[in-house]
Amino acid sequence: MNHSSLPQQAQSAADRALAGARRNALRRLVRCLFAEKIIDPARLVFAPRERGAWLPLWPRQALLHFEDLWLAPAATFVNRGAIELVKADASRTPIDEPGQLIDVLREHFDFAPGDAGVERLRADMANSVANDALARVHRAGWNAELADAIASSGAAGLFDLVRRQYSVRDGAVLLDQWGALEGHPFYPTWKTKPDLNPEEVARLSPEFNARVNVRVGALRGDMAYIERMPHVASYHEWFASHFPAIWEDWTAGLRARDLDPAAWLPLPIHEWQLAHYVPQEYAAEIAEGLLLLEGPDVPTWPTMSFRTMMPLAPGDAPFIKLPLALWLTSEQRSLQAKSIHMGPRISTVIQRILADEGGFGGKLAIFTEEVALHYRHAEKREDRPGRHLSVAYRASRAAFERDDGLLPVTVAALLTEAPDGRPLVAELVGEGDVTAWFRRYAHVVTQPVVAIYLLYGIALEAHQQNTSVLFGADGQPESLLIRDFGDGRTYAPLLAARGHTLQPYVHPGILPTVFDGDIGPVRAFVIDACLVCHLHELALLLTRAYGLADERLWRVLRDELAAAFDAVEQRVDPAFWQAERAAFLEQPWPTRSVLRMHLQQYADYRLTHELQNPLTEPPTEPLAQAGTAA
Structure with missing residues (x-):
């Protein structure tokens, strides 16, 4: 971003936004590096009773110091402080940009990425940071306008303002747009748009x-x-x-x-x-x-x-x-x-x-x-040319023309900072018990997602972008709205056993979405979207926002997930039920290796790694090797 022509006040705002965007990018990159074990987290040395940590880089005769690195449940690492490279001569170099961190750590990766993959990653991260900073400058003005509207209307906050002054449809779309700032939690390039100025x-x-x-x-x-x-x-x-x-x-x-x-x-x-x-x-x-x-x-x-x-x-x-x-x-x-x-x-x-x-x-x-x-040409009959000349229509009337007083909120919006400086979810929790609120939320999410998977083999991609939760005026979650099924995964034998059929799309070079043999890819879809990218992330945010004990909300999530399994136990084959329960509540959670895929220029779109299951009591699963194919 070129700030030279901006007035001093505007330039200061742009500089703050850029600095915030770089911190955000570093936080995402650190999470990916350790979660995917591209850098082995076992090498980290934590200071006693502190959140500071050191990563020895012996070939460089240096240490990488993380001022505030939270070892969160699921063995994910959340960086909230400064990062410095400390050399043998005691000199300190701040790591302010994600490209710097890649340069410092590249020789310590568990594989040797090609130059092209590294340069593409660096460029995409830089583009993402620039776009994020641009959005944060706009967000400051947008939030100021919303704050004025909240104050003038007497609303209790943004959610209350939307309920009072917008139709269900317009309010839901407003919050969807407004919540589009953060993106997928494990994407280091969440705002990359290199083809756009x-x-x-x-x-x-x-x-x-x-x-x-x-x-x-x-x-x-x-x-x-x-x-x-x-x-x-x-x-x-x-x-x-x-x-x-x-x-x-x-x-x-x-x-x-x-x-x-x-x-x-x-x-x-x-x-x-x-x-x-x-x-x-x-x-x-x-x-x-x-x-x-x-x-x-x-x-x-x-x-x-x-x-x-x-x-x-x-x-x-x-x-x-x-x-x-x-x-x-x-x-x-x-x-x-x-x-x-x-x-x-x-x-x-x-x-x-x-x-x-x-x-x-x-x-x-x-x-x-x-x-x-x-x-699809009438004579050539080939599908591929139509991939950029196509459309899908998604019905909205049933979701938005409602008289039950419920408002759909896209999950990502819940994690976005509202005009009052708190995440929007804090407005919904209000003065109530955050643990009790999260218990109800986890119940609302896990009950239908687990039931339709165990009974019918349908994996709902219930992550932050595809999921809306319907809330009452009291801020309590009531039900789910799920969207986007074109790439959804289904296990045909379970579906057929209950009298349903689903014709798969089959084409050379196209990955399948309907599975007959191993149910693993379908299960992984559910766990990654619903547990890793949705409920785990909300638990992380609430834990930090409310200063909770690190494990509290994951104990709640375990209870509710177990209850969701119990709710359909009598309708499911006992051996299958037991095996799936263990996969969800005890075994490591599979999730996509997005950073590794990016460094390898997406030669394989189904690389995964495993996160330590945060619901295991006590957590005993070792971190599994990254980069295995799903």
């Missing part, structure tokens, strides 16, 4: 409260594969009913060109994709007359995933999930045929299960993916 980052990103246009072009009807839930008889009729004004403009535009709308399909295209990618990459299709880029624009809010868009109007419009040929966080965000095929299929199965199970005691609902389509 700073102006584009601010204009297109949810954490800037952005508004983005989506163009509704047209794809010739015989050039697409369409997947629909059974209740959707016709894509045309469905689109017209959900976007009546857009449908009228779209059909009028086609008729003005002497084209029959019945022979064409509405195809939403993100404004960046429209300007920078589709005209070049699909020039042949445009020249052949298969793809039309003219059409009406839909103003939208980008949600936390950046490329899932909520139309500003009408109020019951579905989310629109789109491909983007951008490197975001860890990969280019295409929308592959697998997601197009599987989203509506899994939605159909889960919807039937929820009807049979009464929503698992009313604790679970989903955003169904009603319709999805991708370009």
Whole structure:
């Protein structure tokens, strides 16, 4: 960031934001290095009764000093203080940037990454830091505006303000955008957008409260594969009913060109994709007359995933999930045929299960993916070219048109600092007992997630971005809303045993999502998303925010997870139940090795490592080796 032309006050704010972003990046990098055992945490030497720690670097004749390094449950290391390189001559060099830390520690890694992987990581971390700093400058102003609104309205806080002054839909989307600051806890490159300049980052990103246009072009009807839930008889009729004004403009535009709308399909295209990618990459299709880029624009809010868009109007419009040929966080965000095929299929199965199970005691609902389509040439019949010419629609009406007084809050927003300086979750806890509040929260999350997994073999990706929790006016959690099923994992034998079938998507080079043999990949999906990235992270935040004993909330989580297993024990094969219970409550937790994958330039997208299970009493599992394939 170039601060030279900024006024002194603005430059000071930008400098503070940049320093905070660098600390945030270092904290993430330290977590990844030790969690994945790229640096062996057994080498750390902790000072007695302090949170300071030393890492000997004998080849350098130096020590790396961590001023405040918390050995948290699950054997994850949370760095909250300064980091210094102390050399044999007693000189001290502050480590202020993540690239510095990589340079200092690279020769001590448990493998030898290539120069290209290291340089890509350094560049992506630097880009992430710059984007994070830019967002934090904006966040300061946004929070100030919200603080003024809270004060003038007499609201108790941000959650109360949203409940008072917004519709359920608009309030949920506001909190989703506002909560998009932190991202996945184990991604060292959580805000990487190297293909965008700073102006584009601010204009297109949810954490800037952005508004983005989506163009509704047209794809010739015989050039697409369409997947629909059974209740959707016709894509045309469905689109017209959900976007009546857009449908009228779209059909009028086609008729003005002497084209029959019945022979064409509405195809939403993100404004960046429209300007920078589709005209070049699909020039042949445009020249052949298969793809039309003219059409009406839909103003939208980008949600936390950046490329899932909520139309500003009408109020019951579905989310629109789109491909983007951008490197975001860890990969280019295409929308592959697998997601197009599987989203509506899994939605159909889960919807039937929820009807049979009464929503698992009313604790679970989903955003169904009603319709999805991708370009597939009528003669060539190949799916791959459609990965950047595709769309999936996610129904919102059932979730947002409600009269029960509940407000959905995306989980990541709970961990975000509110205008009063506390994480939003603290407003929900209020003056109550934080342990009792977390017990109820863990109950609400684990009961349906464990039940649908053990009974039906369905792994809900219940992490911070895909999960909303519905809260009452009293701040108490009541139930879950889960979204995004295109890449969900399912264990077919359990599903079939209860009378359901799920047709898998099979294509050369595409990783499967429906499994028949080992249930391990499905289980790992549940543990990583729900336990590692969601409940464990919330427990970490609450423990620090409220000064709790380190193990207290994990004991609560163990109790509630055990209760979730007990709730379905009589309906599950005893041997399977016992084995799964041990995997969740006793054995190490598998999670994705994101940093290792990045350093290896994503040669393998399914590298995992294992975290010590924080629910084991007492914790006796050794840290397992990182880098094993799932």
